[in-house]
Amino acid sequence: MNQPLIQNLKQTIETIPDFPETGIQFRDITPIFLKPELYKDVIRELATFSRGKIDAVCGIESRGYLFGIAIAMELNVPFILIRKKGKLPPPFVGQKYDLEYGSAEIEMRTGQLLEGQRVLIHDDLLATGGTTEAAAKLVLKQGGIVSQFSFLIGLEELKGKERLKPFGAETFEILTY
Numbered sequence: 001m002n003q004p005l006i007q008n009l010k011q012t013i014e015t016i017p018d019f020p021e022t023g024i025q026f027r028d029i030t031p032i033f034l035k036p037e038l039y040k041d042v043i044r045e046l047a048t049f050s051r052g053k054i055d056a057v058c059g060i061e062s063r064g065y066l067f068g069i070a071i072a073m074e075l076n077v078p079f080i081l082i083r084k085k086g087k088l089p090p091p092f093v094g095q096k097y098d099l100e101y102g103s104a105e106i107e108m109r110t111g112q113l114l115e116g117q118r119v120l121i122h123d124d125l126l127a128t129g130g131t132t133e134a135a136a137k138l139v140l141k142q143g144g145i146v147s148q149f150s151f152l153i154g155l156e157e158l159k160g161k162e163r164l165k166p167f168g169a170e171t172f173e174i175l176t177y
Contacts (some may be wrong), residue, residue: 002174005041009175012038013153027153027177029063029124042174043067046122046150047074049172054147055117058082060106060135063124067152071122080112082121082135093141097134106131108138115143126151126173129160136167153177 012035016026032039046067050057056078059068065081072079085094085105094107113119119139123132126149136146146167154160154173161171 002041002045005045006175008038009042009152013175025177027125029066029152033066039070042152043070043074045174046071046152046172049150049170050075050120050148053118053170054120056080056113056144057120057122058108058113058135058139060121060123060131061087064122066124068122071120071150078112080108080119082106082108082138093138095134095138095141097130099130104131106134106138108142110142113139113142113144117144118147119144120148120150121146121169122150124152126154126160126164126171127158129158129163132160133163133167136164136169148172 012031014028014031016028019026057068057072058080059065061083069079085107088107088109091110092107093110094105096103096105121132121135139146146169148169149164149171151173154176156176164171
């Protein structure tokens with residue numbers, strides 16, 4: 001693991017206590033975008049994990065786009081949007097998933113992911129894994145192969161990695177808390 005990168009990220013990412021509610025330690029990644037060289041280093045690290053192992057990147061709305069598009073560009077592979085329900089024009093396929101209080105749905109346009117493509121699903125943060133699990137199910141519905149998951153940050157205590165194990169894909173996080 002790239003220790004200088006990890007140290008730089010730990011010094012850059014801000015922890016906001018009790019946001020958005022009491023007891024939550026919010027990890028604010030926006031300061032990374034004020035440091036272009038750090039952002040490039042993050043992209044290189046994430047791309048290294050996937051180089052030669054994937055055919056497309058799927059990014060989860062919206063923060064998964066911040067790094068996912070750049071990873072796809074670095075690897076010269078397509079980038080496919082996974083969006084919240086109602087944001088994409090048809091044709092699309094959807095996948096519902098449960099939240100702590102209620103449920104949500106994400107969607108992907110049909111025909112953008114080709115059958116048999118090996119896919120990296122990227123998001124900025126892995127918490128409980130519910131949204132990422134739903135994204136993986138969308139990829140499978142389209143005939144894709146979930147090869148990898150990548151995240152800038154993983155929150156170990158919420159056990160999101162456990163939820164993703166049934167997909168048999170590699171999981172990579174630069175930072176864990």
